Amino acid sequence: MRFKGLDLNLLVAFDVLMTTRSVSRSAEQLHLSQPAMSSALGRLRDYFGDDLLIQQGKRMFPTAYAESLMPMVHDVLRKVDAVITTSTNFDPATSQRTFRIIASDYVTAAVIAPLVRTLAVIAPQIKIEAVLPSDGSAELIAQGAFDLLITPEEFISPGQPAELLFEEQHVFVGWKGNPIFADKLTEQVVMAASHVGVHMGNQRTSAFADSMMEKAGRFRQIDVIASSFTIVPWFLIETNRIALMHERLARRMADMFPLAIAQIPFPFPSMREMIQFNRTRSGDEGLIWLRERLREEGAMPQP
Template identity: 60%
Template sequence: MRFKGLDLNLLVAFDALMDTRSVSRAAERLNLSQPAMSAALARLREYFGDDILVAHGKRMHPTAYAESLLPQVQDLLSQADVLIATSTVFDPVTSQRSFRVVASDYVTAAILAPLVRQISVAAPQVRIEIVAPDERSDEMLDRGIVDAIITPAEFITSDHPTELLFEETHVVAGCATNPAFKRGRIAEADFMRAGHVGVTMGSSRAITFGDRQLELMGRTRRIEIVAASFAVVPWLLIGTPRLAVMHERLAVAMARHFAIAHAPMPFEFPVMREMLQVHRARTDDGGLVWLRGQLKAATGRKQPIKKINPRA
Protein backbone atom coordinates (compact mmCIF):
# COMPACT_ATOMS: atom_id res chain seq x y z
CA MET A 1 0.00 0.00 0.00
CA ARG A 2 1.27 3.45 -0.95
CA PHE A 3 0.61 6.79 0.69
CA LYS A 4 1.89 9.91 -1.06
CA GLY A 5 4.30 7.78 -3.05
CA LEU A 6 5.68 5.86 -0.05
CA ASP A 7 5.25 2.11 0.27
CA LEU A 8 4.06 1.90 3.88
CA ASN A 9 5.80 -1.47 4.28
CA LEU A 10 9.05 0.50 4.16
CA LEU A 11 8.20 2.06 7.52
CA VAL A 12 8.26 -1.40 9.08
CA ALA A 13 11.66 -2.00 7.47
CA PHE A 14 12.85 1.40 8.72
CA ASP A 15 11.86 0.55 12.29
CA ALA A 16 13.65 -2.81 12.15
CA LEU A 17 16.77 -1.25 10.61
CA MET A 18 16.91 1.47 13.25
CA ASP A 19 16.44 -1.00 16.08
CA THR A 20 18.99 -3.58 14.91
CA ARG A 21 21.44 -1.23 13.11
CA SER A 22 22.02 -4.16 10.79
CA VAL A 23 20.63 -5.13 7.38
CA SER A 24 21.05 -8.85 8.06
CA ARG A 25 19.44 -8.77 11.53
CA ALA A 26 16.59 -6.57 10.30
CA ALA A 27 16.00 -9.03 7.46
CA GLU A 28 15.95 -11.93 9.90
CA ARG A 29 13.47 -10.14 12.17
CA LEU A 30 11.04 -9.52 9.31
CA ASN A 31 11.61 -12.93 7.66
CA LEU A 32 13.06 -11.31 4.55
CA SER A 33 16.14 -12.14 2.53
CA GLN A 34 19.16 -9.88 3.00
CA PRO A 35 18.96 -8.61 -0.61
CA ALA A 36 15.29 -7.70 -0.05
CA MET A 37 16.18 -5.70 3.06
CA SER A 38 19.06 -4.01 1.24
CA ALA A 39 16.60 -3.03 -1.48
CA ALA A 40 14.21 -1.64 1.15
CA LEU A 41 17.03 0.48 2.60
CA ALA A 42 17.86 1.76 -0.87
CA ARG A 43 14.22 2.75 -1.44
CA LEU A 44 14.09 4.50 1.94
CA ARG A 45 17.23 6.46 1.04
CA GLU A 46 15.74 7.45 -2.29
CA TYR A 47 12.38 8.55 -0.84
CA PHE A 48 13.78 10.56 2.07
CA GLY A 49 16.89 11.82 0.29
CA ASP A 50 19.06 10.67 3.19
CA ASP A 51 21.49 7.82 3.84
CA ILE A 52 19.42 6.64 6.85
CA LEU A 53 22.18 4.25 7.97
CA VAL A 54 25.89 4.83 7.36
CA ALA A 55 28.59 2.19 7.71
CA HIS A 56 31.51 2.95 10.01
CA GLY A 57 33.85 -0.01 9.94
CA LYS A 58 31.77 -3.09 10.69
CA ARG A 59 28.96 -1.15 12.35
CA MET A 60 26.11 0.92 10.94
CA HIS A 61 24.99 4.17 12.54
CA PRO A 62 21.80 6.15 11.87
CA THR A 63 22.00 9.65 10.47
CA ALA A 64 20.68 12.60 12.46
CA TYR A 65 17.72 12.81 10.08
CA ALA A 66 16.89 9.12 10.60
CA GLU A 67 17.02 9.63 14.37
CA SER A 68 14.55 12.51 14.03
CA LEU A 69 12.18 10.33 11.99
CA LEU A 70 12.24 7.37 14.37
CA PRO A 71 9.78 8.61 17.06
CA GLN A 72 7.24 9.58 14.39
CA VAL A 73 7.54 6.26 12.58
CA GLN A 74 7.27 4.30 15.84
CA ASP A 75 4.16 6.26 16.80
CA LEU A 76 2.54 5.55 13.42
CA LEU A 77 3.33 1.84 13.64
CA SER A 78 2.07 1.69 17.21
CA GLN A 79 -1.24 3.28 16.22
CA ALA A 80 -1.56 0.92 13.26
CA ASP A 81 -0.82 -2.09 15.46
CA VAL A 82 -3.43 -1.02 18.01
CA LEU A 83 -5.99 -0.43 15.25
CA ILE A 84 -5.41 -3.86 13.72
CA ALA A 85 -5.26 -5.76 17.01
CA THR A 86 -8.26 -4.11 18.65
CA SER A 87 -11.60 -5.84 18.26
CA THR A 88 -14.65 -5.74 20.49
CA VAL A 89 -15.50 -9.32 19.47
CA PHE A 90 -13.57 -12.17 21.10
CA ASP A 91 -14.46 -15.86 21.38
CA PRO A 92 -11.97 -17.66 23.64
CA VAL A 93 -13.12 -21.08 22.43
CA THR A 94 -12.09 -20.45 18.82
CA SER A 95 -9.58 -17.59 19.07
CA GLN A 96 -5.96 -18.22 18.06
CA ARG A 97 -4.80 -14.92 19.48
CA SER A 98 -1.44 -14.47 21.18
CA PHE A 99 -1.18 -12.20 24.24
CA ARG A 100 2.16 -10.76 25.36
CA VAL A 101 2.24 -9.89 29.07
CA VAL A 102 5.10 -8.26 30.95
CA ALA A 103 5.35 -10.05 34.29
CA SER A 104 8.04 -10.90 36.84
CA ASP A 105 9.02 -14.44 37.72
CA TYR A 106 7.06 -14.01 40.96
CA VAL A 107 3.83 -13.10 39.13
CA THR A 108 4.48 -15.90 36.65
CA ALA A 109 4.91 -18.57 39.33
CA ALA A 110 2.19 -17.41 41.70
CA ILE A 111 -0.51 -16.16 39.32
CA LEU A 112 0.13 -16.88 35.65
CA ALA A 113 1.22 -20.53 35.87
CA PRO A 114 -2.06 -21.75 37.43
CA LEU A 115 -4.03 -19.36 35.22
CA VAL A 116 -2.44 -20.69 32.04
CA ARG A 117 -3.48 -24.20 33.01
CA GLN A 118 -7.09 -23.01 33.21
CA ILE A 119 -6.84 -21.04 29.98
CA SER A 120 -5.53 -24.09 28.12
CA VAL A 121 -8.93 -25.71 28.77
CA ALA A 122 -11.22 -22.69 28.31
CA ALA A 123 -9.29 -21.23 25.36
CA PRO A 124 -7.23 -24.08 23.90
CA GLN A 125 -5.78 -22.13 20.97
CA VAL A 126 -4.94 -18.91 22.83
CA ARG A 127 -1.23 -18.35 23.41
CA ILE A 128 0.26 -16.47 26.37
CA GLU A 129 3.79 -15.10 25.98
CA ILE A 130 5.40 -13.84 29.19
CA VAL A 131 7.98 -11.07 28.80
CA ALA A 132 10.44 -10.29 31.59
CA PRO A 133 10.19 -6.69 32.84
CA ASP A 134 13.04 -4.30 32.10
CA GLU A 135 13.67 -0.61 31.48
CA ARG A 136 11.96 -0.84 28.06
CA SER A 137 8.65 -2.27 29.32
CA ASP A 138 6.84 1.08 29.18
CA GLU A 139 8.10 1.71 25.66
CA MET A 140 6.94 -1.75 24.55
CA LEU A 141 3.43 -0.99 25.83
CA ASP A 142 3.48 2.39 24.08
CA ARG A 143 4.43 0.73 20.79
CA GLY A 144 1.97 -2.14 21.09
CA ILE A 145 4.75 -4.72 21.33
CA VAL A 146 3.17 -6.07 24.53
CA ASP A 147 -0.52 -6.22 25.44
CA ALA A 148 -0.33 -5.69 29.18
CA ILE A 149 2.04 -4.99 32.06
CA ILE A 150 1.71 -6.38 35.58
CA THR A 151 3.92 -4.45 37.98
CA PRO A 152 3.96 -2.91 41.47
CA ALA A 153 2.36 0.53 41.79
CA GLU A 154 5.77 2.12 42.35
CA PHE A 155 6.91 1.16 38.84
CA ILE A 156 3.87 2.05 36.70
CA THR A 157 3.90 4.61 33.91
CA SER A 158 1.43 7.48 34.03
CA ASP A 159 0.69 7.26 30.28
CA HIS A 160 -1.90 4.47 30.35
CA PRO A 161 -4.93 3.44 32.44
CA THR A 162 -4.03 1.47 35.54
CA GLU A 163 -6.13 -0.81 37.74
CA LEU A 164 -5.39 -2.67 40.94
CA LEU A 165 -5.00 -6.37 40.22
CA PHE A 166 -4.25 -7.62 43.72
CA GLU A 167 -2.52 -6.77 46.98
CA GLU A 168 0.38 -8.80 48.30
CA THR A 169 1.85 -9.39 51.74
CA HIS A 170 5.56 -10.01 52.21
CA VAL A 171 6.91 -12.78 54.43
CA VAL A 172 10.23 -14.18 55.63
CA ALA A 173 11.20 -17.44 53.89
CA GLY A 174 13.88 -19.97 54.72
CA CYS A 175 14.74 -23.65 54.81
CA ALA A 176 12.01 -25.74 56.45
CA THR A 177 14.57 -27.20 58.87
CA ASN A 178 15.76 -23.76 60.01
CA PRO A 179 15.20 -23.66 63.81
CA ALA A 180 14.18 -20.00 63.53
CA PHE A 181 10.81 -21.14 62.09
CA LYS A 182 9.95 -23.58 64.91
CA ARG A 183 7.62 -21.16 66.70
CA GLY A 184 5.94 -20.11 63.45
CA ARG A 185 7.32 -16.59 63.81
CA ILE A 186 10.73 -15.01 63.26
CA ALA A 187 12.09 -12.77 65.99
CA GLU A 188 13.30 -9.39 64.77
CA ALA A 189 16.72 -10.03 66.32
CA ASP A 190 17.02 -13.34 64.42
CA PHE A 191 15.90 -11.62 61.21
CA MET A 192 18.55 -8.90 61.48
CA ARG A 193 21.29 -11.31 62.60
CA ALA A 194 20.81 -13.87 59.81
CA GLY A 195 22.45 -13.84 56.41
CA HIS A 196 19.98 -13.02 53.63
CA VAL A 197 19.41 -13.73 49.96
CA GLY A 198 18.65 -10.54 48.03
CA VAL A 199 17.15 -10.28 44.54
CA THR A 200 17.67 -7.72 41.78
CA MET A 201 15.63 -7.47 38.60
CA GLY A 202 16.48 -7.05 34.93
CA SER A 203 19.63 -5.82 33.23
CA SER A 204 19.52 -2.63 35.29
CA ARG A 205 19.73 -4.72 38.50
CA ALA A 206 16.80 -2.84 40.02
CA ILE A 207 15.97 -3.71 43.62
CA THR A 208 12.68 -5.36 44.51
CA PHE A 209 9.74 -3.78 46.28
CA GLY A 210 10.67 -5.63 49.48
CA ASP A 211 14.29 -4.48 49.44
CA ARG A 212 13.27 -0.92 48.64
CA GLN A 213 10.89 -0.83 51.60
CA LEU A 214 13.56 -2.20 53.94
CA GLU A 215 15.93 0.53 52.76
CA LEU A 216 13.29 3.20 53.36
CA MET A 217 12.74 1.78 56.85
CA GLY A 218 16.46 1.96 57.57
CA ARG A 219 16.75 -1.78 58.21
CA THR A 220 20.05 -2.94 56.78
CA ARG A 221 20.32 -6.70 56.44
CA ARG A 222 23.45 -8.76 55.94
CA ILE A 223 23.12 -9.83 52.31
CA GLU A 224 25.21 -12.93 51.61
CA ILE A 225 23.99 -13.66 48.08
CA VAL A 226 22.26 -11.54 45.45
CA ALA A 227 20.17 -13.55 42.97
CA ALA A 228 19.00 -12.37 39.57
CA SER A 229 15.60 -14.01 40.01
CA PHE A 230 13.25 -15.18 42.74
CA ALA A 231 13.08 -18.50 40.89
CA VAL A 232 16.52 -19.56 42.17
CA VAL A 233 16.02 -18.43 45.77
CA PRO A 234 14.90 -21.88 47.10
CA TRP A 235 18.24 -23.43 46.09
CA LEU A 236 20.04 -20.67 48.00
CA LEU A 237 17.97 -21.25 51.15
CA ILE A 238 17.73 -25.04 51.43
CA GLY A 239 20.24 -26.51 53.85
CA THR A 240 21.36 -23.08 55.11
CA PRO A 241 20.31 -20.66 57.89
CA ARG A 242 19.77 -17.91 55.32
CA LEU A 243 16.51 -15.97 55.07
CA ALA A 244 14.82 -14.14 52.21
CA VAL A 245 12.05 -11.56 52.05
CA MET A 246 9.50 -12.50 49.41
CA HIS A 247 5.85 -12.36 48.44
CA GLU A 248 3.50 -14.61 50.41
CA ARG A 249 1.88 -16.07 47.28
CA LEU A 250 5.31 -16.99 45.94
CA ALA A 251 6.42 -18.53 49.24
CA VAL A 252 3.25 -20.66 49.33
CA ALA A 253 3.81 -21.78 45.72
CA MET A 254 7.46 -22.63 46.39
CA ALA A 255 6.59 -24.62 49.52
CA ARG A 256 4.61 -27.03 47.31
CA HIS A 257 7.81 -28.06 45.55
CA PHE A 258 10.65 -27.25 47.96
CA ALA A 259 11.39 -27.68 51.66
CA ILE A 260 10.69 -24.01 52.26
CA ALA A 261 8.99 -22.48 55.32
CA HIS A 262 7.70 -18.95 55.72
CA ALA A 263 6.57 -16.72 58.56
CA PRO A 264 5.17 -13.18 58.91
CA MET A 265 7.58 -10.27 58.83
CA PRO A 266 8.79 -9.53 62.39
CA PHE A 267 7.73 -5.89 62.09
CA GLU A 268 5.08 -3.88 60.26
CA PHE A 269 5.63 -3.99 56.52
CA PRO A 270 3.77 -2.17 53.71
CA VAL A 271 1.36 -4.07 51.51
CA MET A 272 2.42 -4.23 47.87
CA ARG A 273 -0.18 -3.20 45.28
CA GLU A 274 0.26 -5.10 42.03
CA MET A 275 -1.17 -3.14 39.10
CA LEU A 276 -2.39 -4.06 35.63
CA GLN A 277 -1.91 -1.74 32.64
CA VAL A 278 -3.08 -1.93 29.04
CA HIS A 279 -2.67 0.61 26.26
CA ARG A 280 -5.02 3.58 26.59
CA ALA A 281 -6.38 2.90 23.08
CA ARG A 282 -7.19 -0.76 23.82
CA THR A 283 -9.35 -0.66 26.95
CA ASP A 284 -12.35 -1.88 24.90
CA ASP A 285 -10.42 -4.61 23.06
CA GLY A 286 -12.59 -7.72 23.50
CA GLY A 287 -9.60 -10.02 23.90
CA LEU A 288 -7.96 -7.84 26.52
CA VAL A 289 -11.25 -7.42 28.37
CA TRP A 290 -11.42 -11.23 28.54
CA LEU A 291 -7.78 -11.54 29.63
CA ARG A 292 -8.21 -8.91 32.32
CA GLY A 293 -11.23 -10.80 33.61
CA GLN A 294 -9.22 -14.02 33.76
CA LEU A 295 -6.44 -12.28 35.69
CA LYS A 296 -8.88 -10.76 38.18
CA ALA A 297 -10.54 -14.12 38.77
CA ALA A 298 -7.15 -15.78 39.25
CA THR A 299 -6.24 -13.27 41.96
CA GLY A 300 -9.60 -13.51 43.71
CA ARG A 301 -10.83 -10.11 42.54
CA LYS A 302 -13.96 -11.21 40.71
CA GLN A 303 -15.79 -7.95 41.37
CA PRO A 304 -15.29 -5.04 38.92
CA ILE A 305 -12.14 -3.07 39.61
CA LYS A 306 -12.26 0.70 39.58
CA LYS A 307 -10.02 2.04 36.86
CA ILE A 308 -7.43 4.62 37.79
CA ASN A 309 -7.15 7.19 35.03
CA PRO A 310 -3.71 8.20 33.76
CA ARG A 311 -2.21 11.02 35.75
CA ALA A 312 -1.75 14.40 34.12
Protein backbone atom coordinates in the same frame (compact mmCIF):
# COMPACT_ATOMS: atom_id res chain seq x y z
CA MET B 1 -0.86 -0.09 -0.95
CA ARG B 2 0.74 3.25 -1.74
CA PHE B 3 0.16 6.61 -0.10
CA LYS B 4 1.71 9.61 -1.82
CA GLY B 5 4.04 7.26 -3.66
CA LEU B 6 5.18 5.32 -0.59
CA ASP B 7 4.51 1.60 -0.24
CA LEU B 8 3.05 1.57 3.28
CA ASN B 9 4.55 -1.87 3.93
CA LEU B 10 7.90 -0.09 3.97
CA LEU B 11 6.92 1.66 7.20
CA VAL B 12 6.90 -1.74 8.93
CA ALA B 13 10.31 -2.48 7.41
CA PHE B 14 11.59 0.91 8.59
CA ASP B 15 10.33 0.31 12.13
CA VAL B 16 12.03 -3.10 12.37
CA LEU B 17 15.25 -1.82 10.79
CA MET B 18 15.46 1.02 13.31
CA THR B 19 14.84 -1.42 16.17
CA THR B 20 17.29 -4.14 15.14
CA ARG B 21 19.74 -1.92 13.21
CA SER B 22 20.53 -5.01 11.20
CA VAL B 23 19.35 -6.06 7.73
CA SER B 24 19.76 -9.76 8.49
CA ARG B 25 17.91 -9.65 11.84
CA SER B 26 15.16 -7.52 10.29
CA ALA B 27 14.78 -10.02 7.46
CA GLU B 28 14.50 -12.85 9.98
CA GLN B 29 11.91 -10.97 12.07
CA LEU B 30 9.76 -10.15 9.03
CA HIS B 31 10.24 -13.61 7.47
CA LEU B 32 11.90 -12.15 4.38
CA SER B 33 15.08 -13.04 2.54
CA GLN B 34 18.09 -10.83 3.21
CA PRO B 35 18.11 -9.53 -0.42
CA ALA B 36 14.42 -8.57 -0.05
CA MET B 37 15.19 -6.70 3.17
CA SER B 38 18.14 -4.94 1.53
CA SER B 39 15.83 -3.94 -1.33
CA ALA B 40 13.30 -2.52 1.17
CA LEU B 41 16.04 -0.43 2.78
CA GLY B 42 17.11 0.78 -0.67
CA ARG B 43 13.54 1.82 -1.52
CA LEU B 44 13.22 3.66 1.79
CA ARG B 45 16.48 5.51 1.10
CA ASP B 46 15.26 6.49 -2.37
CA TYR B 47 11.89 7.72 -1.11
CA PHE B 48 13.22 9.77 1.81
CA GLY B 49 16.42 10.88 0.08
CA ASP B 50 18.51 9.87 3.08
CA ASP B 51 20.83 6.98 3.98
CA LEU B 52 18.69 6.22 7.09
CA LEU B 53 21.17 3.55 8.29
CA ILE B 54 24.93 3.92 7.92
CA GLN B 55 27.39 1.05 8.21
CA GLN B 56 30.24 1.68 10.68
CA GLY B 57 32.46 -1.34 11.10
CA LYS B 58 30.19 -4.31 11.81
CA ARG B 59 27.30 -2.18 13.11
CA MET B 60 24.68 0.07 11.54
CA PHE B 61 23.63 3.41 12.99
CA PRO B 62 20.59 5.56 12.14
CA THR B 63 21.10 9.02 10.66
CA ALA B 64 19.76 12.09 12.43
CA TYR B 65 16.89 12.20 9.93
CA ALA B 66 16.02 8.55 10.63
CA GLU B 67 16.05 9.29 14.36
CA SER B 68 13.53 12.10 13.76
CA LEU B 69 11.24 9.76 11.79
CA MET B 70 11.27 6.93 14.34
CA PRO B 71 8.72 8.30 16.86
CA MET B 72 6.33 9.33 14.09
CA VAL B 73 6.47 5.92 12.41
CA HIS B 74 6.05 4.19 15.81
CA ASP B 75 2.97 6.31 16.46
CA VAL B 76 1.44 5.57 13.05
CA LEU B 77 1.94 1.81 13.37
CA ARG B 78 0.64 1.82 16.95
CA LYS B 79 -2.56 3.56 15.85
CA VAL B 80 -3.03 1.19 12.92
CA ASP B 81 -2.58 -1.74 15.30
CA ALA B 82 -5.19 -0.24 17.64
CA VAL B 83 -7.67 0.05 14.74
CA ILE B 84 -7.13 -3.57 13.76
CA THR B 85 -7.35 -5.06 17.25
CA THR B 86 -10.36 -3.04 18.40
CA SER B 87 -12.38 -3.53 15.22
CA THR B 88 -12.23 -7.34 15.34
CA ASN B 89 -14.55 -9.35 17.57
CA PHE B 90 -12.48 -11.38 19.99
CA ASP B 91 -13.40 -15.02 20.59
CA PRO B 92 -10.91 -16.68 22.99
CA ALA B 93 -12.02 -20.16 21.94
CA THR B 94 -10.87 -19.60 18.35
CA SER B 95 -8.41 -16.69 18.56
CA GLN B 96 -4.82 -17.36 17.47
CA ARG B 97 -3.56 -14.11 18.93
CA THR B 98 -0.20 -13.73 20.69
CA PHE B 99 -0.20 -11.60 23.84
CA ARG B 100 3.14 -10.10 24.88
CA ILE B 101 3.52 -9.44 28.62
CA ILE B 102 6.35 -7.87 30.61
CA ALA B 103 6.38 -9.38 34.10
CA SER B 104 8.82 -10.39 36.83
CA ASP B 105 9.74 -14.00 37.43
CA TYR B 106 7.58 -13.84 40.57
CA VAL B 107 4.44 -12.78 38.66
CA THR B 108 5.19 -15.25 35.88
CA ALA B 109 5.52 -18.18 38.30
CA ALA B 110 2.70 -17.20 40.65
CA VAL B 111 0.07 -15.89 38.22
CA ILE B 112 0.91 -16.21 34.53
CA ALA B 113 1.99 -19.87 34.59
CA PRO B 114 -1.24 -21.03 36.31
CA LEU B 115 -3.24 -18.88 33.86
CA VAL B 116 -1.46 -20.50 30.90
CA ARG B 117 -2.63 -23.89 32.14
CA THR B 118 -6.20 -22.56 32.18
CA LEU B 119 -5.84 -21.04 28.71
CA ALA B 120 -4.80 -24.42 27.34
CA VAL B 121 -8.40 -25.49 27.99
CA ILE B 122 -10.48 -22.35 27.32
CA ALA B 123 -8.32 -20.66 24.66
CA PRO B 124 -6.08 -23.39 23.23
CA GLN B 125 -4.72 -21.39 20.27
CA ILE B 126 -3.77 -18.23 22.17
CA LYS B 127 -0.04 -17.75 22.73
CA ILE B 128 1.60 -15.93 25.63
CA GLU B 129 5.05 -14.35 25.41
CA ALA B 130 6.38 -13.31 28.84
CA VAL B 131 9.63 -11.38 29.22
CA LEU B 132 11.37 -9.93 32.26
CA PRO B 133 11.18 -6.18 32.98
CA SER B 134 14.05 -3.95 31.90
CA ASP B 135 14.94 -0.29 32.09
CA GLY B 136 13.04 0.23 28.83
CA SER B 137 9.81 -1.56 29.81
CA ALA B 138 7.71 1.63 30.03
CA GLU B 139 8.88 2.69 26.58
CA LEU B 140 7.97 -0.71 25.11
CA ILE B 141 4.41 -0.22 26.39
CA ALA B 142 4.34 3.37 25.07
CA GLN B 143 5.47 2.11 21.65
CA GLY B 144 2.85 -0.63 21.63
CA ALA B 145 5.58 -3.25 21.25
CA PHE B 146 4.16 -5.16 24.26
CA ASP B 147 0.56 -5.50 25.40
CA LEU B 148 0.84 -5.44 29.19
CA LEU B 149 3.33 -4.50 31.89
CA ILE B 150 2.75 -6.04 35.32
CA THR B 151 4.72 -4.19 37.99
CA PRO B 152 4.47 -2.78 41.53
CA GLU B 153 2.62 0.53 41.76
CA GLU B 154 5.87 2.38 42.49
CA PHE B 155 7.21 1.58 39.03
CA ILE B 156 4.28 2.36 36.73
CA SER B 157 4.59 5.17 34.19
CA PRO B 158 2.26 8.16 34.71
CA GLY B 159 1.81 8.46 30.93
CA GLN B 160 -0.30 5.30 30.44
CA PRO B 161 -3.37 3.84 32.19
CA ALA B 162 -2.92 1.24 34.92
CA GLU B 163 -5.23 -0.79 37.12
CA LEU B 164 -4.84 -2.92 40.24
CA LEU B 165 -4.16 -6.60 39.63
CA PHE B 166 -3.95 -7.67 43.29
CA GLU B 167 -2.41 -6.78 46.62
CA GLU B 168 0.43 -8.99 47.83
CA GLN B 169 1.64 -9.81 51.32
CA HIS B 170 5.20 -10.86 52.12
CA VAL B 171 6.50 -13.66 54.33
CA PHE B 172 9.84 -14.97 55.52
CA VAL B 173 11.03 -18.16 53.88
CA GLY B 174 13.82 -20.56 54.75
CA TRP B 175 14.92 -24.17 54.64
CA LYS B 176 12.67 -26.52 56.64
CA GLY B 177 15.70 -27.67 58.60
CA ASN B 178 16.57 -24.11 59.65
CA PRO B 179 16.24 -23.98 63.48
CA ILE B 180 14.94 -20.40 63.26
CA PHE B 181 11.57 -21.81 62.17
CA ALA B 182 11.26 -24.15 65.17
CA ASP B 183 9.60 -21.33 67.14
CA LYS B 184 7.57 -18.28 66.17
CA LEU B 185 9.75 -15.68 64.50
CA THR B 186 10.55 -12.51 66.44
CA GLU B 187 11.96 -9.25 65.12
CA GLN B 188 15.13 -9.83 67.13
CA VAL B 189 15.68 -13.25 65.57
CA VAL B 190 14.98 -11.90 62.06
CA MET B 191 17.43 -9.02 62.41
CA ALA B 192 20.16 -11.32 63.73
CA ALA B 193 19.79 -13.84 60.89
CA SER B 194 21.67 -14.13 57.60
CA HIS B 195 19.52 -13.08 54.63
CA VAL B 196 19.20 -13.52 50.88
CA GLY B 197 18.31 -10.30 49.07
CA VAL B 198 17.12 -9.71 45.51
CA HIS B 199 18.40 -6.99 43.17
CA MET B 200 16.91 -6.87 39.69
CA GLY B 201 17.80 -5.44 36.28
CA ASN B 202 20.82 -3.62 34.97
CA GLN B 203 20.44 -0.97 37.67
CA ARG B 204 20.44 -3.65 40.40
CA THR B 205 17.18 -2.30 41.80
CA SER B 206 16.22 -3.65 45.22
CA ALA B 207 13.03 -5.70 45.33
CA PHE B 208 9.97 -4.07 46.92
CA ALA B 209 10.32 -5.93 50.23
CA ASP B 210 14.04 -5.22 50.54
CA SER B 211 13.54 -1.51 49.84
CA MET B 212 10.67 -1.33 52.38
CA MET B 213 12.95 -2.85 55.03
CA GLU B 214 15.60 -0.22 54.31
CA LYS B 215 13.07 2.62 54.38
CA ALA B 216 11.90 1.41 57.80
CA GLY B 217 15.48 1.48 59.07
CA ARG B 218 15.70 -2.30 59.38
CA PHE B 219 19.12 -3.07 57.96
CA ARG B 220 19.75 -6.82 57.76
CA GLN B 221 22.85 -8.89 57.21
CA ILE B 222 22.50 -9.80 53.53
CA ASP B 223 25.07 -12.44 52.65
CA VAL B 224 23.71 -13.48 49.25
CA ILE B 225 22.15 -11.31 46.54
CA ALA B 226 20.09 -13.08 43.86
CA SER B 227 19.07 -11.66 40.49
CA SER B 228 15.56 -13.15 40.62
CA PHE B 229 13.14 -14.65 43.13
CA THR B 230 12.89 -18.03 41.45
CA ILE B 231 16.51 -18.86 42.30
CA VAL B 232 16.24 -17.77 45.96
CA PRO B 233 15.30 -21.27 47.26
CA TRP B 234 18.63 -22.62 46.01
CA PHE B 235 20.40 -20.19 48.35
CA LEU B 236 18.24 -21.20 51.32
CA ILE B 237 18.24 -25.00 51.25
CA GLU B 238 20.58 -26.61 53.82
CA THR B 239 21.53 -23.19 55.24
CA ASN B 240 20.33 -20.98 58.10
CA ARG B 241 19.61 -18.07 55.75
CA ILE B 242 16.14 -16.59 55.35
CA ALA B 243 14.57 -14.36 52.70
CA LEU B 244 11.60 -12.06 52.24
CA MET B 245 9.32 -13.38 49.53
CA HIS B 246 5.86 -12.73 48.10
CA GLU B 247 3.38 -15.04 49.80
CA ARG B 248 1.91 -16.30 46.50
CA LEU B 249 5.32 -17.31 45.20
CA ALA B 250 6.47 -18.70 48.55
CA ARG B 251 3.52 -21.08 48.79
CA ARG B 252 4.02 -22.31 45.23
CA MET B 253 7.74 -22.74 45.88
CA ALA B 254 6.99 -24.72 49.06
CA ASP B 255 5.26 -27.33 46.88
CA MET B 256 8.56 -27.95 45.07
CA PHE B 257 11.25 -27.22 47.68
CA PRO B 258 11.67 -28.13 51.39
CA LEU B 259 10.79 -24.62 52.58
CA ALA B 260 9.32 -23.23 55.78
CA ILE B 261 7.14 -20.10 55.73
CA ALA B 262 6.58 -17.65 58.59
CA GLN B 263 4.67 -14.39 58.93
CA ILE B 264 6.64 -11.16 59.32
CA PRO B 265 6.78 -10.37 63.07
CA PHE B 266 6.35 -6.61 62.62
CA PRO B 267 4.09 -4.29 60.59
CA PHE B 268 4.88 -4.47 56.89
CA PRO B 269 3.11 -2.78 53.93
CA SER B 270 1.30 -4.78 51.28
CA MET B 271 2.48 -4.47 47.69
CA ARG B 272 0.03 -3.27 45.03
CA GLU B 273 0.73 -5.15 41.80
CA MET B 274 -0.56 -3.21 38.78
CA ILE B 275 -1.35 -3.91 35.12
CA GLN B 276 -0.31 -1.15 32.72
CA PHE B 277 -1.18 -0.89 29.03
CA ASN B 278 -1.09 1.60 26.17
CA ARG B 279 -4.05 3.99 26.23
CA THR B 280 -4.71 3.27 22.52
CA ARG B 281 -5.51 -0.33 23.56
CA SER B 282 -8.14 0.65 26.12
CA GLY B 283 -10.96 -0.68 23.93
CA ASP B 284 -9.11 -3.80 22.79
CA GLU B 285 -11.55 -6.67 23.51
CA GLY B 286 -8.74 -9.20 23.67
CA LEU B 287 -6.75 -7.24 26.24
CA ILE B 288 -9.88 -6.52 28.28
CA TRP B 289 -10.53 -10.28 28.35
CA LEU B 290 -6.91 -11.10 29.25
CA ARG B 291 -6.77 -8.53 32.06
CA GLU B 292 -9.93 -10.00 33.54
CA ARG B 293 -8.43 -13.52 33.42
CA LEU B 294 -5.28 -12.22 35.14
CA ARG B 295 -7.36 -10.58 37.89
CA GLU B 296 -9.29 -13.82 38.39
CA GLU B 297 -6.04 -15.77 38.73
CA GLY B 298 -4.63 -13.14 41.12
CA ALA B 299 -7.75 -13.45 43.31
CA MET B 300 -7.55 -17.26 43.54
CA PRO B 301 -7.04 -18.69 47.07
CA GLN B 302 -3.40 -19.45 47.70
CA PRO B 303 -2.34 -23.12 48.02
